[in-house]
Amino acid sequence: MIYPIFLPKREIDFSVDLLLDTQTIYIPPYRMSPTELKEFKKQLKDLLDKGFIRPSISPWGSQLLFVRKKDGSLQMCIDYRQLNKVTIKNKYPFPRIDDLFDQLQGASYFSKIDLRSGYHQLRVKENDILKTSFRTRYGHFEYLVMSFGLTNAPATFLNLINKVVRQYLDMFVIVFIDDILIYSRSEDEHIDHLRTVFQILNDQQLFAKFSKCEFWLRSVAFFGHIISSKSIEVDPKKMDVVRSCPRPISHSKII
Template identity: 65%
Template structure:
């Protein structure tokens, strides 16, 4: 597929982000026969996310059926907890390396050249399953005891402050050993009440986050398949 058309301001942003990805060694120049187009998607804070349209690659990908956990099952584990900490990994997918033989499949085309990812990119169909499997494996001894993992979100929960200190040290040591990095601005520690996966959790129990209910009530009636999927995703969350 040919590169998508972009405005001059979008091209400037694209060039900037490509330079950053190259500097971090997340991507490298490519001579791959694969080549997906890219686009910029505006985020809530007004900045842009570089997205690769991997729809053609995904059509030929054998799907990984690793299950994502049910949110209500995760919430059931939290009964009796009184203190919480929440850790958000920084660009979690980009902390997983792509197998050497698969790197060429991640290639994408831009006005500024042909590149491929050396780390797991957003948009490939199996990325959520691969990442969830990895996170569950490294935290398996502590799941159902004091850790909840949902993709790149980690919740540590404890019955007492003394337990929590020990639990928090355990989780942070695992992240250090595996060289996984958190985004400090999105992390919260030693909370009596925490918002996690669309719920508010405290010693009094688990309830639906009021802001999620309000968002559903204010949602415009969906008119397209995409809008219906977006609504169902929010309602299910």
């Protein structure tokens, strides 16, 4: 099996375990607009060049879709809803928000690390690769790395990162899926904490997206809240979303 050359063998691989008697799922590709086709060619080449996907002869096949991002650009995604329905769910526990906030009491310095395309840093088990396949006008492809949209992807990635930084969890590190929050009481502590986390990520060959990382913050947006040494408050941007919701005009709009 040839995986992306940069991708090391990790303690955890992503698996797609199915319910008993599951039948092969195949959904024909939908018709793309000229704009989508142009964007698809570009993103397809990028995924192939990186070794994240390869041509497939799998009998499985989910549908490829495009979603429009906030900046107006198109993002390719795979509609795995039918596959997710027959996938045995990973019950790995997600952290409670109130427990995480308790750990931040007294912290004055914060840094937030966003792992670059985090899911693509984890291999798919060889026997499960065929289940990740998707069909398009330009061929049939399958993922060698964990793809967005798969039901157990968040839990699997959280499990991996928790294992990697376990000895520092609730000391100066908080993890939520592909976000790592480092918190410290003093500048000197924060320097040491950052060095420790950077060394772990380097040793584990886990890559961060620098443009989305934030360092040496005195307050940080996390879990829909603004956190500082003085308080933990609801992010005003989240409140604006609630306030801007149209007033319901029927019972069905409320339920």
